[in-house]
Amino acid sequence: MRELTIDEIDDLALGATLLGTGGGGDPYVGKLLVKQAIADHGPARVVGPEELPEDGRVLTTAIIGAPTVILEKIPAGTEFRAGIRALAAYLGEEPVALMPIEVGGVNTLVPIATAVELGIPIVDADGMRRAFPQIEMTVFTLHGLLAAPMSIADEKGNMCVFEATTNQTAEALARAAILQLGLANAISCYPMTVADVRRAGIHGSMTYCTEVGRRLAQVKRGTARAWEKLLDYTEAALVFSGKVIDIDRRTTEGFARGTVVLEHLEDASRTMRVEIQNENLIAFEEGEAVVTVPDLLCLLDYESADPITTEGLAYGQRLNVLAMPCAPEWHRDGMFDLVGPRAFGYDIDYVDFRENQR
Amino acid sequence: MRELTIDEIDDLALGATLLGTGGGGDPYVGKLLVKQAIADHGPARVVGPEELPEDGRVLTTAIIGAPTVILEKIPAGTEFRAGIRALAAYLGEEPVALMPIEVGGVNTLVPIATAVELGIPIVDADGMRRAFPQIEMTVFTLHGLLAAPMSIADEKGNMCVFEATTNQTAEALARAAILQLGLANAISCYPMTVADVRRAGIHGSMTYCTEVGRRLAQVKRGTARAWEKLLDYTEAALVFSGKVIDIDRRTTEGFARGTVVLEHLEDASRTMRVEIQNENLIAFEEGEAVVTVPDLLCLLDYESADPITTEGLAYGQRLNVLAMPCAPEWHRDGMFDLVGPRAFGYDIDYVDFRENQR
Numbered sequence: 259m260r261e262l263t264i265d266e267i268d269d270l271a272l273g274a275t276l277l278g279t280g281g282g283g284d285p286y287v288g289k290l291l292v293k294q295a296i297a298d299h300g301p302a303r304v305v306g307p308e309e310l311p312e313d314g315r316v317l318t319t320a321i322i323g324a325p326t327v328i329l330e331k332i333p334a335g336t337e338f339r340a341g342i343r344a345l346a347a348y349l350g351e352e353p354v355a356l357m358p359i360e361v362g363g364v365n366t367l368v369p370i371a372t373a374v375e376l377g378i379p380i381v382d383a384d385g386m387r388r389a390f391p392q393i394e395m396t397v398f399t400l401h402g403l404l405a406a407p408m409s410i411a412d413e414k415g416n417m418c419v420f421e422a423t424t425n426q427t428a429e430a431l432a433r434a435a436i437l438q439l440g441l442a443n444a445i446s447c448y449p450m451t452v453a454d455v456r457r458a459g460i461h462g463s464m465t466y467c468t469e470v471g472r473r474l475a476q477v478k479r480g481t482a483r484a485w486e487k488l489l490d491y492t493e494a495a496l497v498f499s500g501k502v503i504d505i506d507r508r509t510t511e512g513f514a515r516g517t518v519v520l521e522h523l524e525d526a527s528r529t530m531r532v533e534i535q536n537e538n539l540i541a542f543e544e545g546e547a548v549v550t551v552p553d554l555l556c557l558l559d560y561e562s563a564d565p566i567t568t569e570g571l572a573y574g575q576r577l578n579v580l581a582m583p584c585a586p587e588w589h590r591d592g593m594f595d596l597v598g599p600r601a602f603g604y605d606i607d608y609v610d611f612r613e614n615q616r
Numbered sequence: 617m618r619e620l621t622i623d624e625i626d627d628l629a630l631g632a633t634l635l636g637t638g639g640g641g642d643p644y645v646g647k648l649l650v651k652q653a654i655a656d657h658g659p660a661r662v663v664g665p666e667e668l669p670e671d672g673r674v675l676t677t678a679i680i681g682a683p684t685v686i687l688e689k690i691p692a693g694t695e696f697r698a699g700i701r702a703l704a705a706y707l708g709e710e711p712v713a714l715m716p717i718e719v720g721g722v723n724t725l726v727p728i729a730t731a732v733e734l735g736i737p738i739v740d741a742d743g744m745r746r747a748f749p750q751i752e753m754t755v756f757t758l759h760g761l762l763a764a765p766m767s768i769a770d771e772k773g774n775m776c777v778f779e780a781t782t783n784q785t786a787e788a789l790a791r792a793a794i795l796q797l798g799l800a801n802a803i804s805c806y807p808m809t810v811a812d813v814r815r816a817g818i819h820g821s822m823t824y825c826t827e828v829g830r831r832l833a834q835v836k837r838g839t840a841r842a843w844e845k846l847l848d849y850t851e852a853a854l855v856f857s858g859k860v861i862d863i864d865r866r867t868t869e870g871f872a873r874g875t876v877v878l879e880h881l882e883d884a885s886r887t888m889r890v891e892i893q894n895e896n897l898i899a900f901e902e903g904e905a906v907v908t909v910p911d912l913l914c915l916l917d918y919e920s921a922d923p924i925t926t927e928g929l930a931y932g933q934r935l936n937v938l939a940m941p942c943a944p945e946w947h948r949d950g951m952f953d954l955v956g957p958r959a960f961g962y963d964i965d966y967v968d969f970r971e972n973q974r
Contacts, residue, residue, distance in 0.1 A: 346708070348777070414781055415781045416778075416779060416780050416781055416785055416789070417778065417779035418707070418776055418777065418778050418779075418789060419700075419777040419778075420774075420775065420776050420777075421773065421774060421775035421776075422774050423772055423773045423774055425772055427796070427797075430796040431774070431776060431793055431796050431797075433794060434792035434793055435789055435792060436786065436798050437791070437792060438788040438789050438792050439785075439789075513949075527748065609855065
């Protein structure tokens with residue numbers, strides 16, 4: 259068990275913006291929640307799953323909604339505790355620790371703030387090591403773990419507890435509920451034992467995210483060889499540098515969807531189209547997919563190296579497009595069905611961007 | 617406490633078809649469920665609220681969905697017990713009795729079958745003494761009672777428990793959930809104490825419904841003065857006799873909606889248009905509303921006096937249109953806002969059909 263430093267929280271938040279791959283909600287709000295919680299309740303304690311009792315209960319908490327709405331609707335904070343409390347009461351068991359479902363976006367930070375408020379540690383593990391738009395899109399699903407029982411809560415006192423026999427049904431029920439509750443709510447799902455986390459979780463994802471953020475901060479400061487060090491650590495590749503020449507975003511069916519088209523900075527005959535559902539999903543060049551889910555597709559400001567979220571996209575922006583392999587824990591039976599391009603409705607196969615780089 | 621006889625169950629089901637005012641689901645299925653439950657578990661016991669302990673917990677159970685779907689999807693029965701069990705567990709309290717939310721349609725019968733299976737009595741009271749399409753449309757709402765905590769369950773093991781700060785939010789959350797769970801599910805809402813039932817319930821509604829059914833059965837058998845006796849007991853009026861010349865039905869947003877137009881049997885220049893949202897809501901003659909919610913608008917076969925449900929409507933049918941005043945318990949502050957024509961989106965005021973009859 260160790261305490262998070264303020265520097266680490268800044269790095270974690272910056273890393274989470276990158277791993278949010280355009281979605282996942284802006285970690286800036288989450289960072290404020292964490293710092294406020296620490297000021298009020300004391301330090302944030304991080305533990306590895308091996309440090310907790312095997313049969314202990316680990317709960318998650320996250321914002322669920324459309325990032326475009328989350329940006330406008332600052333969490334009250336009470337909804338996360340309400341959701342945890344409701345699920346713990348339903349299960350008849352208090353959590354020994356919280357865990358992020360996704361390390362990527364605001365949901366990297368939210369469970370830290372809530373864990374601090376509840377006086378329990380946060381587990382250095384998650385189910386994605388990136389952001390994904392739907393509840394069932396976790397490595398937990400690939401291990402046969404259920405998202406339900408789960409809870410949804412808002413800040414007004416509305417609350418739902420769901421049992422769902424599949425994680426797809428869990429997603430459908432949660433999405434239907436948040437459409438009624440304002441499109442930015444607290445969810446607590448995948449209640450599991452420490453033994454489940456040890457077996458099925460992506461371990462060390464918060465540590466990974468903090469290191470990504472630390473290296474990205476060096477890029478932003480212009481430290482020598484910083485880009486190289488970032489690409490080296492993440493095994494990422496810069497696949498395109500371009501200017502936004504077309505952008506289409508809409509909030510529909512509980513998601514932010516859209517498309518952004520970039521024109522290459524050096525060769526105007528080259529364009530890249532990035533398809534978005536909360537997160538950046540697929541990059542096409544001349545109709546050919548060059549980067550696809552579950553690999554990460556990150557847009558960064560060409561000058562400042564700030565990761566650009568879906569909400570932050572603007573006409574004329576000059577961007578670097580970074581492709582990053584997903585966590586190796588994703589590579590299991592069922593991965594393509596769950597989080598490959600076809601899971602998002604694209605009639606194409608997974609493309610390993612590293613093949614094109616060699 | 618007294619036991620329901622088989623004759624009473626038949627009368628209750630027939631009365632419930634009439635009080636369903638075209639919707640509420642076909643009580644025939646409910647009657648089969650009740651008879652099966654009695655065969656398996658023993659008699660159905662009916663009690664008045666005054667016979668139960670004041671602080672005892674009364675739960676409700678009902679089918680929620682679109683009647684057009686309910687007709688196709690026979691309940692398994694297990695979903696009602698699952699919904700009750702989940703809500704009782706959430707409340708930490710077992711029910712001393714069940715109560716119908718609506719005496720009208722299949723939901724008059726469903727709680728009787730479930731009460732028999734659970735070995736507890738059914739309370740002779742409800743919240744509508746007719747059928748209405750939305751959860752908040754009860755006299756309980758007029759008394760400030762909350763529909764939540766409530767549960768929704770299906771026969772597969774999917775289940776939801778909701779807290780909602782208003783009954784309109786409860787309706788929105790429930791409707792969103794059933795759209796994901798197949799549009800015909802078990803709901804348990806308005807958990808209340810016996811004291812609440814005594815204060816806010818419509819008392820004797822099952823007895824009333826049984827008597828309505830008994831008198832309608834006499835009409836169907838052609839007993840002398842039977843029509844007169846039915847109209848006398850219900851204070852109803854025959855407002856139109858016509859042939860179906862146009863019919864439009866669709867299942868949308870979780871409801872069965874539609875319009876039926878009748879041409880008068882004796883004067884072809886007269887037509888009546890009946891507007892439907894699960895239930896028959898409003899009858900117009902020459903653009904003027906002549907019968908409106910919350911009064912009951914019932915369509916019966918001209919020859920057989922069978923009540924015709926929305927699903928049973930067919931081109932060319934010859935129908936009698938019966939208008940029946942709603943239970944006097946509806947006449948409280950807030951009634952028009954909750955169940956008047958404007959609550960259903962019609963820009964007209966309530967019309968007392970009895971004014972035109974005098």
